[in-house]
Amino acid sequence: MTTIHKMHVRTGDLVEVISGKDKGKRGKVLKVMPRKGTVVVEGANMVKRHTRPTQKLPQGGILEKPAPLYASKVLLVCPTCGGGVRTGKKVLDNGNKVRVCRKCNETLDK
Numbered sequence: 001m002t003t004i005h006k007m008h009v010r011t012g013d014l015v016e017v018i019s020g021k022d023k024g025k026r027g028k029v030l031k032v033m034p035r036k037g038t039v040v041v042e043g044a045n046m047v048k049r050h051t052r053p054t055q056k057l058p059q060g061g062i063l064e065k066p067a068p069l070y071a072s073k074v075l076l077v078c079p080t081c082g083g084g085v086r087t088g089k090k091v092l093d094n095g096n097k098v099r100v101c102r103k104c105n106e107t108l109d110k
Contacts, residue, residue, distance in 0.1 A: 002035050003035075004035055005034050005037035005071065006034075007037075007039075008087055009039060009071060009076055010029065010032060011030070011031065011032050013028070013029045013076055013077075014076075014077045015074040015076055015084070016074065016077050016083065016084035017044050017069070017073055017074055018074065018075055018084060019073050020045075020069070020073060022045055022069075025041075025044045026077060027041040027044050027066075028041070029074075030042050030066065031068075032071075036068070037070060037071055037072075038068035038069060038070055038071060039068065039070075039071050040066050040068050040069075041066060041069065041074060044066060044069065045066055045067045045068070046064050046065065046066055047064070047065060047066075047067045048063070048064055049062070049064070049065055051063055076108060078101040078103065079106075079108075080101070080104050080106045081101060081103050081104050081106075085101045085102055086102040087101065087102060088100050088102055090107070
């Protein structure tokens with residue numbers, strides 16, 4: 001049985017990579033995989049994929065695409081602080097849960 005990891009980021013979030021070869025890079029989260037605890041970030045952890053010619057890609061060749069990296073290696077970017085920040089949860093008056101910045105206490109969800 002696989003464990004489903006608790007994720008602090010969602011698809012579409014702007015994140016910053018905090019360790020590894022792409023440290024400091026920022027990008028949008030393209031895909032979240034809670035079963036593996038990984039995320040795919042646009043422009044980070046790029047790998048070369050050798051493809052053979054197909055009808056969709058007649059010339060084939062070497063393509064660059066982002067590979068998954070562990071969610072623990074990324075931090076959500078706060079629009080007011082401007083950097084990668086740790087997040088907390090807060091329950092609003094209407095019962096909705098939102099993510100909040102630990103530095104400036106600003107709401108990160110729309």
